[in-house]
Amino acid sequence: MVSKKFFLFRRTDPIGDNKRFSEDGRDIPILGIPAELVAFITAGRGSVNITFNNAGMYEENELFIGDSIEKTNVTISCKEGKELKLIEKIILFASKPDGKTIMRFDVLEQRAAFDDVIISNVTDVKAKIKSQPTERVTQKISVGDPASRFRNIVGGINFGSTTNKPFLDYNHELLTGADDSALTLWRNSGTGSSVYNIANHTGTVTVQDEATAAVTGLSKKCVQFAVGTFLNIPDATIEDDYTIYFVIGDPGTGAGSFGSLFGDDLGETLGFSNEGYGSVFTMRHDGLTGKAFQVNSDTDESGSIRYTFPDKSKTTEIGSRQFCYAFVIRRDKDFNVYLHNHEGEIVAFVPAFTEKSTSKVVSKIKSKPTDISKGIYEKTTTPITSKVTPGTPGRTDGNLLLQRLGTAGTNITSSFAGTLARFGVIKRDIGNSSASQIARDLYDLYKPIL
16 A cells, blocks of 8 residues: 655744745745645755645635636755755655655754755745735736726735725825925825824924935835934724834944834833844833833744844945844734734744733743854743733733834833834734735835845
8 A cells, every 4th residue: 555645844833823825935834735746846046846736725716817826835945956856856755655654844853854955944944825816927916907906005015905904004105294304294095094194293203305225224205213203193092903014224334223113102002122122022002011021033932033133234235234124013813912024024923911811921041042053942831820910011912002103102212213114003913924925015115226
């Protein structure tokens, strides 16, 4: 009897809920797929792609002319010059009636079935299980039929559906004010309408027309915040799950850290980072007074990849360091919180900790990360012996109350000081795949160009 054979891919440990599709190959942590479904195998320089038949989410599809849903495919990295040999080994594995039944590619354990495979980073494995149609000519996600082609596009970004359209969206297209002068009006392009237009600010927040890395770090019109200056947002309260996205610039020779970018007047709501500390993701919500949660993105404590921000190099040459930063923050219906970077990767994950929690997930370091090895963290679930109160530190619940852009609360010395080209809020968790796509689209739109 011939044993059935499988490919097994592990990119990360699972984070959050179960995922059954991935538009860009970054959302599926673990995937098992029968080897008999292989359609064909191709190679690029230093990589091999395996495409599978009948391995998608949907049985039937109704598509517009020129659109198709791409077949499920997985890309794995390999040593340059070993592409043909790796393909040959995969074919032999799939076609032999005996031998091993599982071919495993495991990033966490840095273990692969063959020596020719490179498996040291999450970027070395990408498993795409598509759910959205692709335009065959442009190879981009379809924007629909001609009659509704631009219905879901706001400020140059395709949000994919009307349910994913933002409630608040402040972008470069509706920013009013003369170059190097105070902002006069920033219109809201979101569904919240003109009620949420921004016209008032404390201190002088200036408009910058120069689309250069040295001046703004961005390629579009933006606003410049100095320490202690901020914009006043008409009160906006978002309950339960949400998605926040923003694009900031780090011009000149670079900053050492980012401070509070948004929050409320009291400082109960605050996010997203700490002044004076790089690679720190922090947030708290309305009605809470305990210490905000803080997660480091430059370790493997919570995120799927290690990511350092801001880029600490001081060069002013485009391409030699990061000038443009696109982030997406998601809180899901269970109050877990995620931070995506400009590549769409989850770089920080905060397990839910709410008023109703009876336990808390705690990460303890077992070995510190170095330049050549990952840090090892052990997660434990610790029972809570006292009642969770508004003053309990690290909570992830509470409403998102937005009243300020550029700072939070009265401690304006720790405010954000940099450039901002985009800020928006969606009144729902749009999920990993859509968040990843929007983060990358924002970066492509706003990054400085040569």
